[in-house]
Amino acid sequence: MPSPRGSRERRAAAGAGRPEFLSLVSPRGPGIPDSPSRRREVSAAPGPGPGPGPPLPEEDCMKLNPSFTGIALRSLLAIDLWASKRLGVCAREGSAWGSARPLMKVIEVSGHGIPWLLGTAYGLCRSDSSAGREVLLNLLFALLLDLVLVAVVKGLVRRRRPTHNKMDMFVTVSVDKYSFPSGHATRAAMVCRFVLHHLVLAIPLRVLVVLWAVIVGISRVMLGRHNVTDVAFGLIMGYMQYSVVEYFWLSPLSAPTLFALWSH
Numbered sequence: 236m237p238s239p240r241g242s243r244e245r246r247a248a249a250g251a252g253r254p255e256f257l258s259l260v261s262p263r264g265p266g267i268p269d270s271p272s273r274r275r276e277v278s279a280a281p282g283p284g285p286g287p288g289p290p291l292p293e294e295d296c297m298k299l300n301p302s303f304t305g306i307a308l309r310s311l312l313a314i315d316l317w318a319s320k321r322l323g324v325c326a327r328e329g330s331a332w333g334s335a336r337p338l339m340k341v342i343e344v345s346g347h348g349i350p351w352l353l354g355t356a357y358g359l360c361r362s363d364s365s366a367g368r369e370v371l372l373n374l375l376f377a378l379l380l381d382l383v384l385v386a387v388v389k390g391l392v393r394r395r396r397p398t399h400n401k402m403d404m405f406v407t408v409s410v411d412k413y414s415f416p417s418g419h420a421t422r423a424a425m426v427c428r429f430v431l432h433h434l435v436l437a438i439p440l441r442v443l444v445v446l447w448a449v450i451v452g453i454s455r456v457m458l459g460r461h462n463v464t465d466v467a468f469g470l471i472m473g474y475m476q477y478s479v480v481e482y483f484w485l486s487p488l489s490a491p492t493l494f495a496l497w498s499h
């Protein structure tokens with residue numbers, strides 16, 4: 236005997252594309268509306284299933300029980316949008332903390348890719364110790380890797396920047412119209428880990444480096460550039476990117492040609 240699901244699929248195939256058949260191909264049968272009261276009637280009707288009514292078809296069960304993950308994600312996104320809007324206190328000159336906007340923009344430049352790339356390349360050209368060149372070459376590699384990975388994720392996710400953002404950012408590329416993840420947050424977290432591992436710094440300076448990364452992240456939301464989740468994910472992603480850099484660490488032994496370029 237054919238299963239109810241199989242016969243329904245055959246009916247659907249026969250009536251596909253023909254409006255007059257739509258009520259017949261409906262899983263609920265002809266002329267039966269899809270209303271909560273109808274669903275209650277169906278589940279209350281006597282039948283062979285374990286509950287008071289017949290077992291619901293698979294699709295109906297899915298509609299009645301939207302997945303926990305789906306609900307959790309939607310709620311998180313709603314909270315994210317709400318909180319990000321509330322925290323975007325420097326998004327405009329006229330915003331609640333609009334007078335702090337110039338300071339936030341200085342912090343923005345401190346985490347921008349261009350000063351970091353130019354500064355590292357300059358240091359690499361000027362460095363006269365092989366240990367210094369090794370660290371700076373790997374920092375340059377890390378910064379380029381960060382740009383590529385952030386561009387790939389931004390291009391895949393395509394989440395628009397918050398509507399309250401004023402698009403007056405210092406030098407951007409095309410994917411920077413997207414906001415997930417925050418490129419400033421990935422860079423800040425990665426550079427922070429890099430510096431803490433490779434520079435011998437006094438404790439107060441180490442604390443300052445961590446504070447800088449945190450402030451860069453917070454300033455992205457305050458400026459209205461990002462939602463909170465863009466920054467949170469960015470910080471985690473940047474933290475993990477450093478592990479990739481460590482794994483592929485370039486040394487005169489592993490990449491002799493590259494180091495020969497900068498040997499005097």
Ligand SMILES: CC(C)=CCC/C(C)=C/CC/C(C)=C/COP(=O)(O)O
Pocket residue numbers: 347348349352382404405406407408411413414416417418419420455460
């Ligand atoms: C060599 C090369 C392609 C350099 C491009 C440097 C550049 C324009 C980086 C973009 C930095 C930026 C504006 C990132 C966006 O940061 P979000 O925190 O707003 O995602």
